[in-house]
Amino acid sequence: xxxxxxxxxxxxxxxxxxxxxxxxxxxxxxxxxxxxxxxxxxxxxxxxxxxxxxxxxxxxxxxxxxxxxxxxxxxxxxxxxxxxxxxxxxxxxxxxxxxxxxxxxxxxxxxxxxxxxxxxxxxxxxxxxxxxxxxxxxxxxxxxxxxxxxxxxxxxxxxxxxxxxxxxxxxxxxxxxxxxxxxxxxxxxxxxxxxxxxxxxxxxxxxxxxxxxxxxxxxxxxxxxxxxx
Numbered sequence: 487x488x489x490x491x492x493x494x495x496x497x498x499x500x501x502x503x504x505x506x507x508x509x510x511x512x513x514x515x516x517x518x519x520x521x522x523x524x525x526x527x528x529x530x531x532x533x534x535x536x537x538x539x540x541x542x543x544x545x546x547x548x549x550x551x552x553x554x555x556x557x558x559x560x561x562x563x564x565x566x567x568x569x570x571x572x573x574x575x576x577x578x579x580x581x582x583x584x585x586x587x588x589x590x591x592x593x594x595x596x597x598x599x600x601x602x603x604x605x606x607x608x609x610x611x612x613x614x615x616x617x618x619x620x621x622x623x624x625x626x627x628x629x630x631x632x633x634x635x636x637x638x639x640x641x642x643x644x645x646x647x648x649x650x651x652x653x654x655x656x657x658x659x660x661x662x663x664x665x666x667x668x669x670x671x672x673x674x675x676x677x678x679x680x681x682x683x684x685x686x687x688x689x690x691x692x693x694x695x696x697x698x699x700x701x702x703x704x705x706x707x708x709x710x711x712x713x714x715x
Contacts, residue, residue, distance in 0.1 A: 650690035
């Protein structure tokens with residue numbers, strides 16, 4: 487299992503909530519939502535540990551109240567997304583299942599609505615599982631006739647400035663950072679020539695650090711691949 491550290495704030499040494507793990511076969515994505523009272527931070531110069539107080543999460547009173555009273559609801563296309571995920575896991579598909587899978591990929595309104603899953607704070611129950619499934623779907627859709635619609639949703643994830651927003655809860659920022667890392671990793675692996683264009687969409691320093699970690703992980707994978715030949 488590969489790991490990628492995503493650095494947030496406080497220069498290059500502060501790691502938000504720990505380590506983000508990719509979810510793919512080569513790299514698996516999970517996020518740690520536990521925020522400890524003291525965060526261990528290592529300098530780049532020496533192997534000495536510096537302990538800093540936890541970051542201050544600044545929320546306006548009305549925002550705090552709104553966040554605490556959000557009523558989660560099911561995603562409108564939860565069934566369709568789940569059905570596609572089940573089809574995607576199958577090695578052999580019947581003709582009927584192949585047609586069903588293609589019909590999902592042809593459904594542009596469905597593709598466009600997936601963008602709602604990546605808004606923060608999420609209003610949907612089981613949003614993280616659905617986000618994972620949606621990313622898989624969108625990357626598959628890049629090879630379909632609705633590639634433009636899928637690319638637009640993926641681009642909106644990369645351009646989302648929520649990971650830069652200190653007023654957002656740390657848990658939401660962690661989740662969105664993990665999703666952004668996965669999209670950056672998988673999309674550029676799938677379309678390497680698009681990397682320079684994708685880099686221009688990054689909205690701030692946190693996203694830039696995620697991008698650098700993704701590039702480092704890809705370079706590591708490439709080096710290991712060369713050694714295994």
